[in-house]
Amino acid sequence: MNKPKIGVVGIPGKWSTEVLADRLEALTGFRAVIDMAKVELRLDSNQLMFGDLDLAQLDGIIVKKISEVYAPSTEDRIHVLSHIEKLGVPMFSSAQTIGQLINRLSGTLALQQGGVPMPKTRITEDLEQALQIVHEFGSVILKPLYSTKARGMVMLTAEQPESELRQALAEYRQDNSLYYMQQTVKLDGKDLGMVFLGGEYLCTYARVGNKDSWNTTIHSGGHYELFEPSEELIELGRKAQACFNLSFTTVDIALTDQGPVVFEVSAFGGFKGALEGCQVDAAEAYAQYVLKQVQQKGVLKC
Template sequence: MRIAVVGIPGGWSSEALADAVAKATGERLLLDLGGARLDLSTGQVLCGGPGLRPVDLCRLDAVLIKKAAPQYSPDMIDRLELLRFVAGRGVPCLSDPERILRLVDRLACSVTLSLAGLPLPPTTVTEDPAEALDAVLGYGRAVLKPLFTSKARGMVLLDAASLGREASAQVLERFRAANRVLYIQQALDLRGQDLGVCFLGGEYLGTYARRKDVSPSAGGVSPSAGGAGSWSTSTESGGRYAAFDPPAEIIELARRAQEPFGLDFTCVDVALTDSGPYVFEVSAFGGFRGLKAARGLDVAGLFTAYVLRRLKQAREPRT
């Protein structure tokens, strides 16, 4: 059985999943979509990786999608379209790239969550600078978020109550130079942590917390990667993973959040605040390292076993 992992060569989770698949199947195929070639006339999607000759993804038994690109960006959509072609040719892709396409754009993810009745932080989305400024001033403290990002990259905390109208407008204009659509959320008091609630095949797998010491930032504006004192719990800006056992109602909230997307493995970001729990987003790619570091779970091995069971069930004759 030939199963490839689409990921980032050298990336921790991609390498771990490729190792797990190799252990189960005897072949290690870690492929980088950055060098993929789609030939519509022949129906081939050729893709290779370090030390590997290109293989036709359409002739494999399955493709496991760990990472579509090094970072979230509009380019990721184009790469997922290549994988949608592979899935359309009958190759099982886990998770289904068409389902992943529904959530890599932060706005698309938020719209789906809101329509499903999930509690999101107060959020404004607009292309109009004046409307954005009104929202920021109304929130007092707001987080500006790119539509394509992970680990809080590119996010900005804007304390409009401290800066005032004119300075806040200047911050918004700088953000708008790189982000045509302004996605603005009221800043929440995370009490130093947020949660990653993970599911495998729709079943609850475990939860980890991202924690960091909270210290105030100065000047009214704080970028996401601000180092010590950064407002974000992201591990890239000083956060650390820790075990967390959520109550049943939080697990059920996260289950409802991931349900509309139907991914094979997913992580739901949840914030616990004094005003109640909020869902930030649903991720198609995160969770492996958090569950390993906080709970000792070999998610790569569990996911591989899950995939093999799915493939076996698909091959069994129906009675």
Template sequence: MPKIGVVGTPGGWSSEKLADTIEQKTGFRLLIDPEKICLDLDSGSAWYEGRDISKLDALMLKKAGTRYSPSLLDRLEILRFLNEQGLKMFSNPYSIMRVLDRLSCTVTLKQGGIPMPETTITEDIECAVEAVEKYGEAVFKPLYSSKARGMKVIRRGADALKEIHDFKMENDFMYIQKKLDLGGQDLGVAFLGGEYMTTYARCNDNGDSWNTTTRSGGKYKACFPSDETIALAHKAQKLFNLDFTCVDVAETKDGPVVFEVSAFGGFRGIQTASGIDAAGLYVDYVLAKV
């Protein structure tokens, strides 16, 4: 049987789930903390806990780190080197890099004709103030984050300038989106090998939270979206050539819009809402490729 490693977070639910699933199907288990990989460029070897992982048959990339930041791109560069040396990876590190940076992902989606919320990107505080005035209510987002970490809602008014200054202190670039009425939910539309798998909803009845993430009390529920929503999500994920991903979509009164395409996708939401073992299907997909 092939030896397939998982790059992920030791102790993380999805990473451990994926490593366990590979072990069940192949008898081999290796969960690799990307912070502890040592790449020798001259020999082309990459060491983790005494094993040269460049000699494995494949790697499945579940997480590049516990905290989203530009350093994740550097870790992915190490993996990209190994991939281009011939080590099979799912998904391709370069494809992941294109969605990991929120701005890079947004530019690709807009150039691909994907409808998104109205968005302003700037380093200039005056321009940011004008965006808030235009939108009335805006969500300021770090370029590297997940589950709404570091995001801030800023409303038109006397406090807007100070709140923008505060956000700017921690974020050189300000990624600003018009706040939409999500009706208490948004969707994760999942794809495996470019083919539609299922959809789950993130729902939040907590009136104190503007987002639906599980960090803010959101719950996963089954969802059966329109053909229009599935078609839009399919078009969005196709731009990035990821082996497994979830597209974050909101269904608005003007039709579906895409927030982002996930770098790694989520197993828990799929399993909780649909009862589908996404990890098992993903490993079967990789085994067929390897």
């Protein structure tokens, strides 16, 4: 019996992309790391070509990373993948769901509608209103709608001089369509990454900051540690990820003196935190999960 051909959309050379492709190759004998920057959609023949490979003929596609950084142009790539998905190629995760999470605002609104506790959040286009929010909250994080790993985020506090705040807000607005502002919460130097596969809980790791940065991301010098959550905390993570239809994801959770809050649900999820923090090979688990899902869907194309 032929084994499924499952491609990986990702960033060639990046560890998370390559390790997932490695795990799939070991299971199926097929390997394809797909760079969306080099893909051609042929609408006249319903083909999505990556070199000589027609992605429409694959038995499945895992979207590990759709671009190096999030941007409005990322949504164009999602539309391209969505067309192939509608032709019957299983996508992990669904292109529509990924699109909902690429934009921070749409993802936040889904969590809000799902009754998931989050830090106090305000959105406005007006500088004067943004300035009032800083004073009301005391301390805020400005978050771009398209960003990962805290890139582009700015912390402002009511203690800063008025002129300094106005200048920071004006400069921020030059590169952003609106002010997405969250009240800062006390992290005690760490926050959590709760991993789910196919909607089922896998493990939880902590991102521990290096004390020289206000955020705990590895990009800013943090590191991973194992964390054992309570059943109540797992249920919070489960509730957050259930707002979306993701094959694999990480829910970012902070423990505060007001109770746990969810920062966001990742469109793709990470492997390194699970591996280094939990000693769990999430790439292997994901590859096996997708293989099983594809095999259950019926006749293989190749």
